[in-house]
Amino acid sequence: MDVMTQLQRQWREHTAYLRKEGYLDDQFEQLQKLQDENSPDFVAEVVSIFFDDSEKLLNNMARALEQKVVDFKQVDAHVHQFKGSSASIGAMRVKNLCIEFRNHCEAQSLEECVRCLRKLQYEYSVLKNQLEYLFRLEQQIRAAGV
């Protein structure tokens, strides 16, 4: 099997794995449909924006939860944004955690919120690694095709 075929198989298997394990849902596939010769890096570009956005939001959540008097509405606003953007790229696990997080915000339970934030930070970093691996494969595929 040549390098190209091998790489492509790895890419397919990894994508299937991410779907099966629920890291990604149908929406990710929707994004892939929007990528073509005119916009060959579309998915990577959107995901890159998502990474920047997410890190900002996670920091905002952490800071908001560290305040002496926690403004749960503020925390919720950040989580709501994160839920929106993760849904837009198909990051299902992250999105579902955001839904859970919002419930804790509504209940104004600091302990649960902090715990949820930690889970969210963890899931996000796992997702980031998985997607970065996927994009590296894509770059290798492109390089092998030249």
Added chain:
Amino acid sequence: MATVGEVFRRSLPETIDQVRDDSSSSSELHVLAVDDSLVDRKVIERLLKISSCKVTAVESGTRALQYLGLDGERASVGFNESSVLREIPVVVMSSENILTRIDRCLEEGAEDFLLKPVKLDDVKRLRDFIMKGDGKDGGETRIHKRKRQDDYASLSSPSPFPACDPSSPLMPSSSPSARSSKRAKLRNKD
């Protein structure tokens, strides 16, 4: 609710004055997309471009009004007062499937409501529907005409957006059945 939505416009003007002068009708839809999320702006922009629309993406309602030349005190008429702008179809997008909110959007004259995350099929369907509205039937398929300030003034209600009786003669020609069929379509998205 964050101000997110899309404003469809048929011609390609850069300023509001050009809208009035522009008598030629381009077959390409020009959409003004409004969303406070950069991720969503990027996605909706691509969805629209792939569906052969020209796109201008802005981050807020304020910016949208600025783009249309209607910002604050400089504006001589509002979005619903201008006879030209009033014709622009408005589509609302939201990540939350709250029926009362959706109903209100439709009642206020929104053309349609899209649940996020928006899919390619949603955009294609919408574009086809909007394009059809400019055909021989003279836009009669367009059932939602946005209310003007006068319409509000003639209804004796203290709130700025009164819940209006659909059978009232002052009401837009949106029939309850048309609204409920739209609602039914949206419900299935759960």
